[in-house]
Amino acid sequence: MKNIIFLYIAVLIVYLFVLSGCDQIIPPPAKPPSSYIVTAKVEEGIGTIEPDGEMEIESGSYQAFIFQAGMNEAIKEISIDGKPIQGMKHVCYFDFTLNSVNADHIVRAYYRPALITVKHYCGYAGCSTEKTEEFYPNYRIIADTSYETYPGSHQWVPFYEWVVLEGEADIADPKSYDTFIDRICGDTYVAPYYWDGCYTITAACSEGGEIDPSGDICVQPGHDQSFHIQADSGYFIESILTTEGNVENVNGLTEYDYEFNDVNSNKFIFVTFRKTRFTLTYRNTNGQMITQANDFEPDYPISTVDSYSYSNGPTLIFSHWEIRSGKADLESTTSSNTVIHSLEDNTEIYAFYRTY
DSSP, rough: OOHHHHHHHHHHHHHHHHTTHHHHHHHOOOOOEEEEEEEEEEEEEOOOEEEEEEEEEEEEEEEEEEEEEETEEEEEOOOTTTESSSSSSSSSEEEEEEEEESSOEEEEEEEEEEEEEEEOOOTTTOOOOEEEEOOOSSEEEOOOSSSSSSOOOOOOOEEEEEEEEEEEEEOOOOOOOOEEEEEEEEEEEEEEEEEESSSSEEEOOOOOOEEOEEEEEOTTTOEEEEEEEEOOOOOOOEEEETTTTTTTSOOOOOEEEEEEEEEHHHHHHHHEEEEEEEEEEEOOOOOOEEEEEEOOOOTTEEOOEEHHHTTTTEEEEEEEEEEEEEEEEESSSSSSEEEEEEEEEEEEEEEEEEEO
C-alpha cells in the first residue's frame, strides 16, 4: 500500500513539473545579423541616387548617398523609412550618410519641376518686384537697361549683368539685359546687377586738413588709386583708417601719400587730424613760472611779464623766447608779447630772463 502511495506522489510531482514548463530547454539569445539590406530608389522625377538599388551593409557600418536632381528639377523630398530628412528641399544636390546601420532601411528620393524666381527693379533703387513660376527651357529674362539711384536724382546706373543668387542656372548671355536661361537645377533665383563698371573708393577726413581726391572715386578694376593727405596749419595727422586697417607710423605727420593697388572691390579711407599742441613756459605777474600745454591756432598770441624780482634778490628782465624743441615761427623772439604764426607738434617754447 505504501508503495502505491509513493508511486502516486512521484507521478504527481512529474505532472506538476511538466505543467510548470521547467522541462523545456531555454535556447540562448539569437545573435544579431552580421549585415542588413539597405534599398535606395527614386520614386518621382528623373533625378538620381548614387548608389541605388539593394545593397548589403555590414552591421554597425555606414553608407553614403548622393542625390542629384535632373535637368530643370529640384529635390522635393528625401526620406529614410518614410521619415523626411529636414533642410534639403528645393536644392539641386544633396549628400547624406546613413550611420551605424543596425536594421534594414529604405531610402527614397522624390524630385519635382524646379521653380524660377526673377527679380525686377521698378525703375529706381530700393523698389523691386519678384516673379516665381515653374521653369521651362529657353526661359526669357528681361531687365531695365538702367535704374535711377533714387527718384528725381537723375543719376542712372547701367545694367551690368545677371547674377544667380540661389540654385544653378545656365544663362545664355549674362551681360545682356535681354537673354534666356537654357536650364536650371534646384529652385533658382536670378537678379539683374547694376554697376557703372568701376569700384568706388570713398575718401573723407575730419576737420584740420584735406585728402585729395575726396568723396566717391570711381576706379576701374585692376587699376591703382593714390591719395595725398595734407594737414592744415596748426594740425597734424593723427590716424589713417582704410579697408585694410590702420596705417602705421603716421601719427604726428603733416602730410602723407597713400595708394590702393590693383583695386578689385569697393574701399574706403578716412583720415583724422588733430590740432597741434605746444608747451609754453612763462612768468605770471607775480613772477611765478607757469608751464601749460595748448592747442595751437594760427597767429596764436603768447605773453610773459617784462620783469620780476625774487625776494631780496635781483630783478630779472625778459630776454627772449627760446625754442627748446620742435620748430616755431614767432613774429618776434625778443618781445614779451608776440604771436606764433606756425609750429610743429611737440614744440616747447620757454620765456628766458636775464639779470637786470
